Amino acid sequence: MCGIAGMVNLKANIKDRQSNLTAMTDTLKMRGPDSHGVFISSHALLGHRRLVVVDPSGGAQPMERTINGKKYVIVYNGELYNTEDVRKELLNLGFSFKAYSDTEVLLTAYIAWKEDCVKHINGIYAFGIWDENSNKLFLCRDPLGVKPLFYTVTNNTIIFGSEIKTILASSLVEPVLDEEGLCEIFGLSPAKRLDSGTFKGIKQLPPACFLIYDQSGLRIKEYWQLVSKPHTEDPESTAEHTRNLLIDAIKRQLVADVPVCTFLSGGLDSSIISAIASSEFKKDGKILDTYSIEYKDNSLYFKASEFQPNSDEEWVEKMHQFLGSNHHRIIIDHPELVKSLEAATMGNDVPAMADIDSSLLLFCKEIRKNATVALSGECAYSLRYIIVSL
Numbered sequence: 001m002c003g004i005a006g007m008v009n010l011k012a013n014i015k016d017r018q019s020n021l022t023a024m025t026d027t028l029k030m031r032g033p034d035s036h037g038v039f040i041s042s043h044a045l046l047g048h049r050r051l052v053v054v055d056p057s058g059g060a061q062p063m064e065r066t067i068n069g070k071k072y073v074i075v076y077n078g079e080l081y082n083t084e085d086v087r088k089e090l091l092n093l094g095f096s097f098k099a100y101s102d103t104e105v106l107l108t109a110y111i112a113w114k115e116d117c118v119k120h121i122n123g124i125y126a127f128g129i130w131d132e133n134s135n136k137l138f139l140c141r142d143p144l145g146v147k148p149l150f151y152t153v154t155n156n157t158i159i160f161g162s163e164i165k166t167i168l169a170s171s172l173v174e175p176v177l178d179e180e181g182l183c184e185i186f187g188l189s190p191a192k193r194l195d196s197g198t199f200k201g202i203k204q205l206p207p208a209c210f211l212i213y214d215q216s217g218l219r220i221k222e223y224w225q226l227v228s229k230p231h232t233e234d235p236e237s238t239a240e241h242t243r244n245l246l247i248d249a250i251k252r253q254l255v256a257d258v259p260v261c262t263f264l265s266g267g268l269d270s271s272i273i274s275a276i277a278s279s280e281f282k283k284d285g286k287i288l289d290t291y292s293i294e295y296k297d298n299s300l301y302f303k304a305s306e307f308q309p310n311s312d313e314e315w316v317e318k319m320h321q322f323l324g325s326n327h328h329r330i331i332i333d334h335p336e337l338v339k340s341l342e343a344a345t346m347g348n349d350v351p352a353m354a355d356i357d358s359s360l361l362l363f364c365k366e367i368r369k370n371a372t373v374a375l376s377g378e379c380a381y382s383l384r385y386i387i388v389s390l
Contacts, residue, residue, distance in 0.1 A: 003028025058099020266315025269377025
């Protein structure tokens, strides 16, 4: 993952706010340990922290492009799964590229199609683009809201970032919990309203929405909705269609210039993902690294139930043998979970799922020693976890 931050004021020169931007960007070091950069202009300050996955030399941010005398600048956290498809479209329109990163493709897509760029891209993303000529900020978040993006407006300044702590680090926003924020923490957590930033005055851009901030003010538009349609395929066609979609989704997420692995719990989701990834690796003569998490003395205290009739270890071993993967077992002791609760909460900005979060934190910390990218079946959805430097 990467981290983005910025502030825009269309009525005043904010170049003297560079220290505020530095403080904001520093909160994102864990998201982007490999490099960082800033863009400074009279009305816009943009910051970025990068975790390198693709195109180490050509994907540095903030990325600037000037076309027909007009300057555009992007800060971006995410990944496009159809980068090459979009690149071909843009090449056919006469655009050219300096490197092969999806960042450059995304920025060029905006230059070509403006807000309609969302109709052409497929991926997980949260990004901001500053149009220097028009003095316009464009913020956008992916259809399912995989990548976070928070913002607030105060004293004619819009402040945005990948995390709540990024907004608070601007020193322009007070860390005040209001009634709604407290109700969410104690009544709904880890669930929350789609636009909730928990703290007073801070909002999250909802999934499948983009935000425009210019001389006309601030406006948000939903660009995508899930549509229900009659299912007309027979069972055999449905199974084949689902299979093809799943394989395609996983293959697209294996593209990286850094080591890739998978989580493997022995359950249906992680096993399918690992099997497809392993198959693709073998085509290139490589062996997939898989990782599972275990708890010290679990075999002594595990009790079967209807919810979990047997422990994960048995099925992890079956899948490991079936795949022929290079498997790694991460064993965690319970005192470690307790010690990591605070760090996990800080990572989330707000209380969430307690020991589940601390388990994931410790698990990823160990994986990061060998890999940068891991595919997971968490929440029965093929999410791509970018393991931060811990």
